[in-house]
Amino acid sequence: MAWLAEHLVQRFARGSGALVVVTHDRWFLDAVCTRTWEVHDGVVDQYDGGYAAYVLARAERARTAAVTEEKRQNLLRKELAWLRRGAPARTSKPKFRIDAANALIADEPPPRDSLELSRMATARLGKDVLDVEGVTLALGGRTLLDDVTWRIGPGDRYGLVGVNGAGKTSLLRLLSGRLSPDSGRVKRGKTVQVAELRQDVEDLDEVADLRVVEVxxxxKRSVVVGGKELTAAQLVERLGFTRDRARTPVRDLSGGERRRLSLLRLLVGEPNVLLLDEPTNDLDTDTLAALEDLLDGWPGTLIVVSHDRYLLERVCDRQLALLGDGHLRDLPGGVEEYLALRRAALAAGSPTASSAGSSSAVSSALPARVAGSSSDETAGAGAGAAPAPTRSAAEVRTARKEIARIERRLAKITELEAALHAQLAEQATDYAAIQRLDTELRALAAERDELEEAWLEAAELAT
Incomplete structure (x- = not known):
């Protein structure tokens, strides 16, 4: 997707041609499009800019027109609030008045109350959730995981990225218990209740004759989401089923509606660990926003596998990557860092960079990058790319040791932050204690920023 976006931006530069794209990938819309058309109710509304501009303009129109659809308006406000707080690249395209946007979201709280959700998750899950300990897994003659250790705690929200075939779905199967490792083990806490949304929705075939709300x-007839109790009918409506569609037999649902219903079945079971494998397939942008809004208030551990960068940045707090070399890599810099690692691996001619889901022919066909371009987000090192600087074996070993040291300290900081958040929850009425704990949290955050910068520098030396 990153390669295609850059190629289209270069191929159809302003004044050199025209491009029309139909997609539900919101990041792609922001990366490629300069105008957005919304097709609805037999009309086409036009907006300047990509998806971010479209959300802002749509919310502004709804506000000035005094639209009475309160639920729709609130959802737009929340989506807009997140966009305005998000990456600077997203807010550079809208050409509307920034003060109007700020006024619109002035009283909108953050999408997630991380402290409250962490406290609730700890209460429901305990301290031990899922521990992947020294796991090795080989499938189809390829080693997907090689001595991988990963500790997942209560309230953690991870996004998994990697090329097709890197082993993301297999890792979810290990976590759910549907697959056993060749060596090592996956340890589950006593209170863990795992629910997994698979890429296929064959589980609905057994209830094909029932109506949506009946399923x-x-x-369960009611479930608590974000501190509010919702009936089955309310939950169905919240995830985009109109009253008529809620009475539709499952066999008559579209692909996107079946995926929504499959997710609803998982949520009403009130699991405390949710594994989502490509949850955005067949979902339109409004449904995606509703799904993200629903997951915001979900107080459990969340693992998401997706190529939808917007979703990962929206609902996950951290990203991890499977690079095809059997290892699980932490990404303090998010998807941007993953793409940089892929570029570096391809530039160095690493066999693992193209072995999982992409051929060497595809890799060699990628176009040359534009140095310093903010849209340089592809996984290739094309013709004309500068050769990677050579480094001695000693320099590489030293860099890798530094990476290991930094990662250990980052893991320790995560534990310390979790402990401080727990103390904040316990001493919510003690003003002096809150000030002291807040100071400690700020110090840890500053140290984390410094370590992440050092990690990126070491990663460049180690690749």
Missing amino acids: VEAE
């Missing part, structure tokens, strides 16, 4: 009610 959800059969699991």
Whole structure:
């Protein structure tokens, strides 16, 4: 997706041609498009800019027109609030008045109350959730995981990225218990209840004759989301089923509606660990926003595998990568860092960079990068790319040791932050204690920033 976006931006530069794209990938819309058309109710509304500009303009129109659809308006406000707080690149395209946007979201709280959700998750899960300890897994003659250790705690929200075939789905199967490792083990806490949304939705075939709301009610008649109790009918409506569609038999649902219903069945079972494998397939942008809004208030551990960068940045706090070399890599810099690592691996001619899901022919066909370009987000090192600087074996070993040291300290900082958040929850009425704990948290955050910068520098030397 990153390669295609850059190629289209270069191929169809302003004044050199025209491009029309139909997609639900919101990041792609922001990266490529300068105008957005919304097709609805037999009309086409036009907006300047990509998805971020479209959300802002749409919310502004709704506000000035005094639209009475309160639920729709609130959802737009929340989506807009997140966009305005998000990456600077997203807020550079809108050409509307920034003061109007700020006024619109002035009283909108953050999408997630991380402290409250962490406290609730700890209460429901305990301290031990899922521990992947020294796991090795080989499938189809390839080693997908090689001595991988990963500790997942209560309230953690991870996004998994990697090329097709790197082993992301297999890792989810290990966590869910549907697959056993060749060596090592996956340890589960005593209170863990795992629910997994698979890429296929074959589980709905057994209830094909039931109506949508009946399927959800059969699991549970009400569920608490974000501190509010929702009936099955309310939950169905919240995830985009109109009153008529809620009474539709499952066999008559579209692909996107089946995926929504499959997710609803999982949520009403009130699991405390949720594994989502490509949850955005077949979902339109409004449904995606509703899904993200629902997951915001979900107080459990969340693992998401997706190529939808917007979703990963929206609902996950951290990203991890499977690079095809059997190792699980932490990404303090998010998806941007993953793409940089892929570029470096391809530039160095690493066989693992193209072995998982992409051929050497595809890798060698990628276009040359534009140095310093903010849209340089592809996984290739094309013709004309500068050769990677050679480094001695001693320099590489030293860099890798530094990476290991930094990662250990980052893991320790994560533990310390979790402990401080727990103390904040316990001493919420003690003003002096809150000030002291807040100072400690700020110090840890500053140290984390410094370590992440050092990690990126060491990673460049080690690749």
